[in-house]
Amino acid sequence: MTQQTLTSPPAAPVKDTARPSRARGVLSAIGGQNLSLIGALAVVLTLFGSLNSNYLSWNNIQVIAEAVTITGLLAVVQTVVIICGGLDISVGSQAGLASVVSAMAFTSAGSSALLGIAAAVGVGILVGILNGLVIVYGRVNATIATLAGLAAYKGVAQLVSGGAAQGYVLNDSVFIFLSRGKIAGLPVMVWILVLVAIGVHILLKYTDIGRNIYAIGGNDTAARLAGININKYLIAVYAVIGIVAALAGVLLTARTGSGQPTSGSEGLELKAITAAALGGCVLKGGKGTVGGTLLAVALLGALENGLTVQGINAFWQNVAQGALLVIAVVIQQRRNGERAVGLPD
Amino acid sequence: MTTSGEKPPPASDSRLATGARVEGIVKRFGPVQALGGVTLDFPAGQVTALMGENGAGKSTLLKILTGDHQPTEGRVLLDGRPLTLNSPIDAHKAGIRIIPQEPEIIPHVSVAENVYAGTLPRRAGRRLDRAELARRIRADLARLGFEKVLDPDLLGSQLTPAQRQLVEILRALTGEAKVIAFDEPTSSLSEHEAEALFALIGRLRAEGIAVIYVSHRMKEIFQLADRVAVLRDGGVADVVDAASTDEGEVVRLMVGRDLTSLFVRQDVARDEVVLDVREVTTDDVTNVSLTVRAGEVVALAGLVGAGRSELAQALAGDVPIRSGEVRLNGTPLRLRSPKEAIRAGIGLAPEERKAQALFLHRSIRDNASLVSLERLRRWRLVKVGAERALAQDYSDRLRVRAPGIEHEVRKLSGGNQQKVVLARWLARKPAVLILDEPTRGVDVGAKAEIYHIIADLAKQGVALLVISSELPEVLGLADRVVVMQNGRVTGELGRAEASEEAILNLAMADDLTDVVTARTDHDRASGGTR
Numbered sequence: 001m002t003q004q005t006l007t008s009p010p011a012a013p014v015k016d017t018a019r020p021s022r023a024r025g026v027l028s029a030i031g032g033q034n035l036s037l038i039g040a041l042a043v044v045l046t047l048f049g050s051l052n053s054n055y056l057s058w059n060n061i062q063v064i065a066e067a068v069t070i071t072g073l074l075a076v077v078q079t080v081v082i083i084c085g086g087l088d089i090s091v092g093s094q095a096g097l098a099s100v101v102s103a104m105a106f107t108s109a110g111s112s113a114l115l116g117i118a119a120a121v122g123v124g125i126l127v128g129i130l131n132g133l134v135i136v137y138g139r140v141n142a143t144i145a146t147l148a149g150l151a152a153y154k155g156v157a158q159l160v161s162g163g164a165a166q167g168y169v170l171n172d173s174v175f176i177f178l179s180r181g182k183i184a185g186l187p188v189m190v191w192i193l194v195l196v197a198i199g200v201h202i203l204l205k206y207t208d209i210g211r212n213i214y215a216i217g218g219n220d221t222a223a224r225l226a227g228i229n230i231n232k233y234l235i236a237v238y239a240v241i242g243i244v245a246a247l248a249g250v251l252l253t254a255r256t257g258s259g260q261p262t263s264g265s266e267g268l269e270l271k272a273i274t275a276a277a278l279g280g281c282v283l284k285g286g287k288g289t290v291g292g293t294l295l296a297v298a299l300l301g302a303l304e305n306g307l308t309v310q311g312i313n314a315f316w317q318n319v320a321q322g323a324l325l326v327i328a329v330v331i332q333q334r335r336n337g338e339r340a341v342g343l344p345d
Numbered sequence: 346m347t348t349s350g351e352k353p354p355p356a357s358d359s360r361l362a363t364g365a366r367v368e369g370i371v372k373r374f375g376p377v378q379a380l381g382g383v384t385l386d387f388p389a390g391q392v393t394a395l396m397g398e399n400g401a402g403k404s405t406l407l408k409i410l411t412g413d414h415q416p417t418e419g420r421v422l423l424d425g426r427p428l429t430l431n432s433p434i435d436a437h438k439a440g441i442r443i444i445p446q447e448p449e450i451i452p453h454v455s456v457a458e459n460v461y462a463g464t465l466p467r468r469a470g471r472r473l474d475r476a477e478l479a480r481r482i483r484a485d486l487a488r489l490g491f492e493k494v495l496d497p498d499l500l501g502s503q504l505t506p507a508q509r510q511l512v513e514i515l516r517a518l519t520g521e522a523k524v525i526a527f528d529e530p531t532s533s534l535s536e537h538e539a540e541a542l543f544a545l546i547g548r549l550r551a552e553g554i555a556v557i558y559v560s561h562r563m564k565e566i567f568q569l570a571d572r573v574a575v576l577r578d579g580g581v582a583d584v585v586d587a588a589s590t591d592e593g594e595v596v597r598l599m600v601g602r603d604l605t606s607l608f609v610r611q612d613v614a615r616d617e618v619v620l621d622v623r624e625v626t627t628d629d630v631t632n633v634s635l636t637v638r639a640g641e642v643v644a645l646a647g648l649v650g651a652g653r654s655e656l657a658q659a660l661a662g663d664v665p666i667r668s669g670e671v672r673l674n675g676t677p678l679r680l681r682s683p684k685e686a687i688r689a690g691i692g693l694a695p696e697e698r699k700a701q702a703l704f705l706h707r708s709i710r711d712n713a714s715l716v717s718l719e720r721l722r723r724w725r726l727v728k729v730g731a732e733r734a735l736a737q738d739y740s741d742r743l744r745v746r747a748p749g750i751e752h753e754v755r756k757l758s759g760g761n762q763q764k765v766v767l768a769r770w771l772a773r774k775p776a777v778l779i780l781d782e783p784t785r786g787v788d789v790g791a792k793a794e795i796y797h798i799i800a801d802l803a804k805q806g807v808a809l810l811v812i813s814s815e816l817p818e819v820l821g822l823a824d825r826v827v828v829m830q831n832g833r834v835t836g837e838l839g840r841a842e843a844s845e846e847a848i849l850n851l852a853m854a855d856d857l858t859d860v861v862t863a864r865t866d867h868d869r870a871s872g873g874t875r
Contacts, residue, residue, distance in 0.1 A: 207725045208718040215715060218704040225663060225693060225701055226715050226769075227684035286706055 128242020760791025
């Protein structure tokens, strides 16, 4: 780099604003979020492991991993949109729509798995871009816009499918591979989650795109003045969500054997947002990591599986999940030193 | 009276029973000691200026007075009686008020409701008593002489910065006020608005109120204050009589050394015109033409609301140019977005660094490299080593005081934050750099450093357009002064002809009501996303 030279300004009173101990405190607090997740995960694993010896078996761990794959995919992209300062609560409906589309396209294309998947991804992109356009150019609050999407995309899925499961795909080798295949001892579904997560992690952490995404969520005025095309970024982020939600929908089809308009996808948005918040995303934007989100996904999966193994009523699992979401955010706000006055930021 | 005390107490009577007194105040935040035993008097009927560099402890002391913070040790007395200040409500009840630097205004309700928010007059059934409200606000406005400048029916969002400040002052005067603290009240006011404020402060003093006045502006201090209390590093450096001291001594007390000259005089402007603005019209400015040559510092002077920040935003591509032309080194530019402006070589360090420039929760490195990332990447992957080197380099050159470049920006002082903003633009090496109020809220030491940075940039041939509302700064920095009023350029002054008077003559609107009701820089600037 060639540099301009800058002569030294006058010697100024060196009053160091450095407060190293405080800096260290903050650093450990950032790691702290992940540390406490790891701690919670260890507690959950030990607890259920001691109650049931099968819980920690390699088999059950694979069951857990497979069970969280779809949630995990949605949570990872939810992380991205939350970092931008947005939110997408239509991800579950998008996945349901993609699931139906993949199965129907598969059937009508004469059992072409690739066409089925391509159709699902295509619909995912369109739906994502539509979300982005409504938010950016319609000036609709992201929560409201995707709440509308939550209802509308579910409706579309039910309309095209007549409300019933569509097609049967498990006679096709690609779908069988997706649902039951293993690579190096790990289920293919888990590999897909791992690849997407690594991709998004690299995007966020090591590219200028990621920096700009954090910048948009951190201070949108400053981001705009720094020359970032915010509109383009937001629409692209929602499009990426559409793609990954479509992928989740395809996996849903592969797991259940047919296209499911609502079963299996309903409530996924809640899980995805819970995981992102538990994993350290700040809902007003600018903060969050893929690693934290994945840890939270694992924690939620381990908890759900443990409760099921113990034969605890599924309704209680919903209660536990809701409670976890609130606890996570309360802890986060405490850590930020938010004062308890009026509506929180 | 004073303490930390080498010097004998200054002129004012130390036995004064009325007024506020802080005694032996120590405040620690965890391991950090913000105040180390401060004892000061704020006598009734006097204006006590509270000065000190950022970080000296002024804000902490104010927050203790207003009940926002509780002291670790020591006590607060009012009229000789110790107070228990557990919350701002306690302080308010006791008669202690603060006019915050940034007025808190509720945008969608009237001035009257803003002033009496929380204590609105009501009739049976909690219905708002509008007649009583109107009567009360008119009485208060008349009492303070604000009837002409503040329409009580205006909405909060329609107010100019000066009017917003008036609302805060009216608020402070509801109930029985004994102590009123002003925290840098003039930072968003133009000179003549400030004059009106000073007249009001004079009245408050005459009414026997203890006025505490925090400001970085020397001129105001000597115009207003009876006593000057200087804090340094969490202690009292000294308390001096305003009449028997001068600017030099106060600065010396603040920084603990002499600042021989804040400004660097040089003549490095070259002939070639870099920025050529030709009859530019936007929604807020009309037919503005000006030029900036390589190595030249051109100051844009004018009242708040004159359209200076709006012009800057237009040049930075953030608001559309309706007609006219902007040329850079002779080439006409298309400025439809900040991105195009940055690519063309125009940088803008905006007026409100926290709201418009900084990512407070990100590191110095992230903040400094942001607009240079496209030069620091390969395959969209940021070259981490190069980025770190760049951030370190500029952070060193600009003397950003922080433990390291991974330090979060929100923990830096105002001056260091401003240096981070400058580092961002210096790293990009723009041909034109527009600095909007570059030293607002910055302490004296950092100011001097920023002036040196500006001088150095000029020496390297950067064309600099500096917007400033502080006339001494305009006169000290500029090779040429362009004055604006109501969105138009009203005149241009060379270094030789520029004086405070000449600038003010060009800047003052003929019709004052125009200024008061004008939409302002401030409203737009804080407008957020577009």
